[in-house]
Amino acid sequence: MKRRDFLVTIWQGIGVLATGGMGFIGLRYLASQNRESATGGIVTAGLVENFAPGTVTPIPEGKCYLVRNTTGGFLALHRQCTHLSCIVIWEERQFRCPCHGSAFTTDGKVISPPAPHPLTALEVQIENGQVRIDTGKQIKRTKTTAEDFIYPPEQSV
Numbered sequence: 033m034k035r036r037d038f039l040v041t042i043w044q045g046i047g048v049l050a051t052g053g054m055g056f057i058g059l060r061y062l063a064s065q066n067r068e069s070a071t072g073g074i075v076t077a078g079l080v081e082n083f084a085p086g087t088v089t090p091i092p093e094g095k096c097y098l099v100r101n102t103t104g105g106f107l108a109l110h111r112q113c114t115h116l117s118c119i120v121i122w123e124e125r126q127f128r129c130p131c132h133g134s135a136f137t138t139d140g141k142v143i144s145p146p147a148p149h150p151l152t153a154l155e156v157q158i159e160n161g162q163v164r165i166d167t168g169k170q171i172k173r174t175k176t177t178a179e180d181f182i183y184p185p186e187q188s189v
């Protein structure tokens with residue numbers, strides 16, 4: 033290899049690395065625009081009877097979704113993806129992350145990576161018929177179970 037060809041190859045390599053680095057930084061910046069930080073404090077979601085079994089309701093002030101399963105149990109899920117913290121969207125009976133394609137079931141279980149863990153649960157309290165979400169009490173899970181759901185006192189399973 034001639035010296036000139038060698039130098040051209042080196043400069044091309046540096047150019048590829050620089051372009052890749054700038055692309056990575058750009059993607060990280062764009063992803064960060066769709067993130068949000070944790071909240072804190074108790075949010076009153078509403079009366080138990082306002083949430084029909086088998087529904088998912090966004091709770092914007094809590095930055096979460098309130099899931100009521102078909103047997104009447106409640107589960108609050110933080111809306112941050114567990115991959116790089118983008119905001120997941122509820123559509124077609126799944127939580128989907130627009131950033132890198134992760135998908136989660138209704139109870140937050142990963143059904144499509146790269147998300148490494150289920151969606152983070154938030155503590156649900158049910159008192160005097162009101163559903164409250166303690167957004168400061170985040171429950172990071174490695175798996176999902178039926179015990180993740182909280183039932184109204186008169187309906188404990």
Ligand code: FES
Pocket residue numbers: 113114115116117118129130131132133134145146147
């Ligand atoms: S942030 Fe990467 S899949 Fe959600």
